[in-house]
Amino acid sequence: MKIIIKNSSEQPLYQQIKDQIKGGILRQELKEGEKLPSIRSLANDLHVSVLTTKRVYDELEKEGFIVTTVGKGSFVASENLEMLSESKRHMIEKKLSEVWQMSKTLGINKEELYLMMDIIFAEDDE
Incomplete structure (x- = not known):
């Protein structure tokens, strides 16, 4: 690594x-x-x-x-699946919190942010 x-x-x-x-x-x-x-x-x-x-x-x-x-x-360390899963969730929550703070600073509301996420998800499904 x-x-x-x-x-x-x-x-x-x-x-x-x-x-x-x-x-x-x-x-x-x-x-x-x-x-x-x-x-x-x-x-x-x-x-x-x-x-x-x-x-x-x-x-x-x-x-x-x-x-x-x-x-x-x-x-x-030996894998602890629960710990790994929780750590992954925490990393995502941290990033989402940063995105939400940036969105508020830029005047983007929840609905606009949800729409952006829907578009990203739809592109990923293609």
């Missing part, structure tokens, strides 16, 4: 890295039990601080996406 960091992004570096690893797990590009690069190795590859990658791994472990074994490394 390739991680791309954008210096122009409003997101902090650790969040960009974390989101991309989490996304790789959710899309199953990173498989259950797969070994992740060491904290130091990932930091060197991305040219970021070891503290940054340590924070990423710590947060991913707290959220249940990875497990770390002292002396062996960090691995993609």
Whole structure:
């Protein structure tokens, strides 16, 4: 899995890295039990601080996406389908909330937004 960091992004570096690893797990590009690069190795590859990658791994472990074994490394956690499903829903809800806020700022009401979504869905069905 390739991680791309954008210096122009409003997101902090650790969040960009974390989101991309989490996304790789959710899309199953990173498989259950797969070994992740060491904290130091990932930091060197991305040219970021070891503290940054340590924070990423710590947060991913707290959220249940990875497990770390002292002396062996960090691995993609066993699939918890409920957790993965909830995480996917949360990501969609976050994006939809951003779209709704932008719509209100641009003066687009719910009905117009629903219509736009219907058009997108119809195009996707073709």
